[in-house]
Each structure stands twice: as structure tokens, then as C-alpha cells.
Amino acid sequence: MAGELESSKALSGLLNGLAQEAFYGHQGITEELLRSQLYPEVSLEEFRPFLAKMRGILKSIASADMDFNQLEAFLTAQTKKQGGISSDQAAVISKFWKSHKIKIRESLMNQSRWDSGLRGLSWRVDGKSQSRHSAQIHTPVAIMELEIGKSGQESEFLCLEFDEVKVNQLLKKLSEVEESISTLMQPA
Amino acid sequence: MSAVGTAAPYLHYPADSHSGRASFLGAQLPPEVAAMPRLLGDLDRGTFRKLLKLVVSSLQGEDCREAVQRLKASADLSEERLGVLLAGTNTLLQQAIRLPPASLKPDAFQDQLQELCIPQDLVTDLASVVFGSQRPLLNSVARQQGAWLPHVSHLCWRVDVAISTSALARSLQPSVLMQLKLSDGSAHRFEIPTAKFQELRYSVALVLKEMADLEKRCELKL
Numbered sequence: 001m002a003g004e005l006e007s008s009k010a011l012s013g014l015l016n017g018l019a020q021e022a023f024y025g026h027q028g029i030t031e032e033l034l035r036s037q038l039y040p041e042v043s044l045e046e047f048r049p050f051l052a053k054m055r056g057i058l059k060s061i062a063s064a065d066m067d068f069n070q071l072e073a074f075l076t077a078q079t080k081k082q083g084g085i086s087s088d089q090a091a092v093i094s095k096f097w098k099s100h101k102i103k104i105r106e107s108l109m110n111q112s113r114w115d116s117g118l119r120g121l122s123w124r125v126d127g128k129s130q131s132r133h134s135a136q137i138h139t140p141v142a143i144m145e146l147e148i149g150k151s152g153q154e155s156e157f158l159c160l161e162f163d164e165v166k167v168n169q170l171l172k173k174l175s176e177v178e179e180s181i182s183t184l185m186q187p188a
Numbered sequence: 189m190s191a192v193g194t195a196a197p198y199l200h201y202p203a204d205s206h207s208g209r210a211s212f213l214g215a216q217l218p219p220e221v222a223a224m225p226r227l228l229g230d231l232d233r234g235t236f237r238k239l240l241k242l243v244v245s246s247l248q249g250e251d252c253r254e255a256v257q258r259l260k261a262s263a264d265l266s267e268e269r270l271g272v273l274l275a276g277t278n279t280l281l282q283q284a285i286r287l288p289p290a291s292l293k294p295d296a297f298q299d300q301l302q303e304l305c306i307p308q309d310l311v312t313d314l315a316s317v318v319f320g321s322q323r324p325l326l327n328s329v330a331r332q333q334g335a336w337l338p339h340v341s342h343l344c345w346r347v348d349v350a351i352s353t354s355a356l357a358r359s360l361q362p363s364v365l366m367q368l369k370l371s372d373g374s375a376h377r378f379e380i381p382t383a384k385f386q387e388l389r390y391s392v393a394l395v396l397k398e399m400a401d402l403e404k405r406c407e408l409k410l
Contacts, residue, residue: 063357109361109381112353116378118366121391125398127406138406140399143337144391148378158368158376161337164403167396173343174389180347181362181382 008092010038011054015096018055023062023107054093057085061097062104071097110151119155120147142167211300212292213283224276225305227269235263236273236310243277244317247285249329277314284318285326294319342369 017034020026035047042050057078066074075090085093122145129138142162149155162170213221228236238259246252260270284297294315301311317323345366350359364380380388 063355065356065358105356108353108355109350109359111355112350112359113363113379113381115365116376118378118380118384118388121384121388123391123395125395125402127402140402140406142395142399144395148376159337160370161339162395163339164396164399166339167392167399170340170343171389171392171396173345174385174392177345177347177364177385178389181364181385184347184349184362 008088011089011092012096013038014051014054015058015093018051018058019096019100019104022055022059023104025107053083053085057093061093062108065101065105066097068098113151116148116150116156118146119149121145122147140164212287212297213280213300217304218276218279218283220272220275221279221304223272224280227272228307228310231273232263233309235259235265237313238263239270239273240277240313240317243274243281244322244326246278247281247326247329280314281317284314285323285330289319336371338370338372338374340368341371343367 014034017029017038021029031048031051032044034051035042035044039047061071061074064070071094075085075094078084079087079090124143126141126143127138128141140163144160144162146158146160147155148158211217242252242255242259245255256270256274259265260267263270265273280301284292297318298311298315301314302308306314317326343366345364347362347364349362350356353359362382364382364385365377366380367375367377369375
């Protein structure tokens, strides 16, 4: 009993380690590290194929972004296979995917984003009252700071000024984009 | 005392003399304006009018370097004298145009110039620029010259849907690509993930509401 629990905990740790390396871009998680930390009594020759099998299963699930029905079917098939997994192991994998699915998917999508992306936005509305050239203006002006950056690189900050007309124009364009997305994503 | 030098005449005519109000030129008379009166006395009126026209063109944003050279040659003015007159006239007009008509009335403007010992006919010429038909144009140029952060001159967008990628067999995630061209000439292209896009849209709508509220509050205060 205690041995099975132990291996459940170890497998959970293993899946975490695999995810860190394959999906979250964490460097330095080697085979040897995983073995020595999680399965110290298992030899490297025995550990290697086990690791490869788990890695393969996790990659299949992530790449297909399986929903829970698909996951169930897939794992059941794996338990029935020759050299597959045990039902306890299937339970651990299922639990892991349920809690990490969204994060892993986001991370995978990021791997295919190579352009700069909008990371953040801050804004402020000022009342412009005076300038060197004009004593009384009294118009509201919006200042927006866009944080833009590529994956793994430092952000660039873009500070822009908008009067009311320009904000309106921007909002109109964003509404057009929204409409376009809604139309696209509607079920056929 | 000696630091003021030949600009000393203005000390005899304090800015807020018998009129009791502050001069439109500020508490301290700009040195280029202070140096003007002694150079205007024997200046040909035609030359002054040409000079005034030049300064007005420059305030309207035109490049007047060639015109200045022509004036210098035709009027036989020394570089130093021309420089003082141009600078002084420019400052005078700029400071007057900066203030709205409610704050600086024609009479007050003329009185203050007379206090500076500027000849009456030149005062009339200057007043016709500040309070004449060219004023709206000068105002709009001044507004544009105000301190600005870059603003968006052109915006185009595209919605892409990634069907499949090397990492995800079935992606089907829409993504917005935006290209901004700014007033300072730079261009920026970036992607906006769906969640960030909704945040952007919400923020922009909120900004518009805040601006409308602020404008209402400003109107009430005035």
C-alpha cells in the first residue's frame, strides 16, 4: 500500500518535471535529476524507457488538447495496451491534466507566437490646461501606455496621446475587430 | 545694476504701473523686448511692416530664413539690430497670442506697449496682428505646436486564426494583429491575444467615459 502511494507521489512529481521542461521552458531538468529525486532506487536503464513512455503520453494529451472524454478514452486504451500503464498511473495522469490543462495550452500557444505581443496597458486621463503657446485649453487628453514585447525579451513601452475624437475612433475599430471575431468563431 | 546695461530704460516703467495689473509680458520684461524701443525710433515704417509680416509668417509655421536674408539686404540693417527686432517682435506677439481675448483686451495691449515707449503707429500695426483677422490661424498653429506625446496617425488590424501549430495539433485560437503608425513616423506591429484584446476594449471604453465626465466637470467650473 505504502509503496503504491509512494509511486503515485513520484509519478505526479515526474509529470510536473516533464511539464516544466517541455511546456514551460524550464531548463536543466535532466533525466538524472528526475531519477535521483523521484525514483532513487530505480536504475537508469530501467528508468529511461519509463520516462520516455510518460513523456510520450503527456505530449499526445497536450498536443491534442484533449477534453475529459477524450482523455478518459485515451488513458483507458493505454491501460489495455501491452507495455502500457496501470490504472493507478492513469488516475495520476488524469488528475495532473485536469489541473494543468489550461496553463499548458496557453504555454503551447505562446510557443507559436513569434511577433511582439501586447503584454499590458495602463492609462490616464488629464485635463490639459496650459501650454507655452496657449493659456487656456481645458480639453481632456488620454495618455495610454502599451507594454509590448516578444517572448523571452524585455518589454518596450509605448506612450501615446489621444484626444476624445481619437479615442472614439479607436473604440470603433476595436468594435469592428470584435464583430469579426464573433462572426468567425460562430459554430458553422 | 550693470548686469541690466542698456536694457535699463524699462526699470523706469514698472510692469504693473498705474494700470495696476500685470503686463502680458510677465513680471520680468524679456530682454529682447526691452531692447526694442531704442531701435524702433529711427526705423523706416515700411521696413518694420516687412519685418512684422516675416514674424507672422514664422508664427504660422513657415520657413523664413531666406526672407530674413532678403530683408537684411534690402533694408540695410545690421545683423545685430535685425536680430533684436526679430526676437523682440516674435516674443511680443507670441506672449500676446498665448492669452485668450478675454484676458488681454486691445486697449490694455496698446497701453502696455506705449508704456514700453514703442511708437504709436507701430503699436497699431502690432495690435492689428494680435486682434485682427489672422488671429484664428495663429491660434490654431499655436495649438498644434503644443507639447505632445506621439499620437496614432493610422491603425490597421487583422484577425488570424491559428488552425494548427507545431506544438498544438488543434489550436483554433483567434488572434488580433495590429499595426500602428504614429505621428513621429514610427510604426509598431504586435499581436493581441484574445484575453488582452477584451481588456483593451474595456479600457478604451472606460477612458472615453472618463474624458466625457472630465469635460462636463470643466464646463461647470468655467
